[in-house]
Amino acid sequence: MGGADMSGAGMDNGADGSGAADAAGTDPAYGGSVNGGSVNVMSAEGDSVDATSTDDGSVDGLGTWRTWTRATVPADRAAAEAGVRAAYRAAGLPEPERIVWAGSPRAAVSLIRELPDRGACVRDAIRDAPWAAERARLHAELGAGGWSEHWAATGGRLWESTQALVDRIRTGVLEELAGGTTGEEATGVRLLLLEAVLGQHDAPWLAAFAPAGGPFEALTEVCRSAGWWWPYARVAVVSERPVALHQDEAGRLDNGEGPALAYPDGFALHAWRGMPVPADFLTELATLTPVRIHKEENAELRRVMLEYYGYDRYLKDSDAKPLHRDETGTLWRIDLVGDEPLVMVEVLNSTPEPDGTHRTYWLRVPPRTRTAKEGVAWTFGVEAEVYAPSQQT
Structure with missing residues (x-):
């Protein structure tokens, strides 16, 4: 597996696959996860918020x-x-x-x-x-x-x-x-x-x-x-x-453990990263398996399952085969019924962490990607032909 410095522009391309990509106006369908676990910055903003406060300490005055x-x-x-x-x-x-x-x-x-x-x-x-x-x-x-x-x-x-x-x-x-x-x-x-x-x-x-x-x-x-x-x-x-x-950092309804919005009389909405889901659907998330995900016929619900389970984990647990390897990383692909294929590049960050270890990133890339270098280049917004390691920093 190749190495790359992922501290630069490439990780701004929706690296967590959630709110940051949406907020920046990029395509939230592609993103990545870190060290085998999905990056998901969640908040339960609004839980027991005191509406009587008038102390505005916000930067924008709102x-x-x-x-x-x-x-x-x-x-x-x-x-x-x-x-x-x-x-x-x-x-x-x-x-x-x-x-x-x-x-x-x-x-x-x-x-x-x-x-x-x-x-x-x-x-x-x-x-x-x-x-x-x-x-x-x-x-x-x-x-x-x-x-x-x-x-x-x-x-x-x-x-x-x-x-x-x-x-x-x-x-x-x-x-x-x-x-x-x-x-x-x-x-x-x-x-x-x-x-x-x-x-x-x-x-x-x-x-x-x-x-x-x-x-x-x-x-x-x-x-x-x-x-x-x-x-x-x-x-x-x-x-x-x-x-x-409960909302994610992009302001979308988001809760994998219960209602994302609930009223005192029982009226409630359930959602995962903005995607409406049935109430009973959430009870399955904690026990998901690759087989259950594969059998889900609703493509939108399957995407929720994949985000919760972790794209990289799904690739590993589904015995996906590497499509291509080069000096930049490893390209993985697995087909999904009724949906576009899941294609990701596994990259080892060449910049060490403070403890000296090197973090592994999984970057979701478009289904048309055929080489690892092409996928990494896409995250930096350039073509594979002009991509060079010096551009990573």
């Missing part, structure tokens, strides 16, 4: 908003209800006759379907109209370029991961209440979901606007205090926040 978005402590119901009533008043509307709480967005939608006397949805007056007016004001004040810079420095930093979470919650509610995402019943559920004000998940755009006073102060109070809420002429329905939230 720590408070980020905390509210990921909060998993019970809602501050008194503060949330005060914010809801203030939001109605700021929109020039009478306060709702009553405020009803639900254990999750799923429970809230179910409840709303049983409230024919709730009156018309007033989301536009409470949330959409103030948002549009403030965005127009900032756009006129800052200009197109200034607005883009402002958004990138504020709400844009929170938007992608928060919106992905919102989309997953909506899909989960659709699947549980309508049995899928198509059909007449699904359309009805989808419309109710679109009537929601997103509470804690409205943090990205509130971070970009949120001037003191007026409707934004009220909306910010609900953002700080509760989950999604639905404003109607006579009734407001407010959802509790989650009790658990």
Whole structure:
């Protein structure tokens, strides 16, 4: 097996096959693992996050908003209800006759379907109209370029991961209440979901606007205090926040040991590195074997199994044969039913660790790769013909 200095650009090409590759905008399908074990930097960000804290020690000044978005402590119901009533008043509307709480967005939608006397949805007056007016004001004040810079420095930093979470919650509610995402019943559920004000998940755009006073102060109070809420002429329905939230460093739902997102009433979403998985699927992960992985017919679930088990470990335990060896390393390949082949280069890092040992890297490379040198060169973004060891540093 050949040696290479893997401390340079090659390892920036999604070396861990997880969040770092995604965050950099590279292709997360290829990556590597170290010393026979998958590199997986995980966090359970949001577990018991205290949403009442206003101490923002973050580098970008968005720590408070980020905390509210990921909060998993019970809602501050008194503060949330005060914010809801203030939001109605700021929109020039009478306060709702009553405020009803639900254990999750799923429970809230179910409840709303049983409230024919709730009156018309007033989301536009409470949330959409103030948002549009403030965005127009900032756009006129800052200009197109200034607005883009402002958004990138504020709400844009929170938007992608928060919106992905919102989309997953909506899909989960659709699947549980309508049995899928198509059909007449699904359309009805989808419309109710679109009537929601997103509470804690409205943090990205509130971070970009949120001037003191007026409707934004009220909306910010609900953002700080509760989950999604639905404003109607006579009734407001407010959802509790989650009790658990597990995300990887790219902000994707991720938990191999239970729900990645869970609400107090039992509504939960399961995922592995952003990939939705059935709840019972996770119980299999601890006892995976190459045979079980090979028999999995669903290509997406098989990829989850491979990531959990470790691509390099799967190659070893499946008795894969080396396809090619040269001075840069060893190229391995194994075919997968209904999916592209698994092709990896095994490389011994020529730069020693502090203890004098040399680490082994497994780099996933495109299926078209035919030589180890071609695979290593690909991780550095160059062709094999121009690749040379001096480029590794």
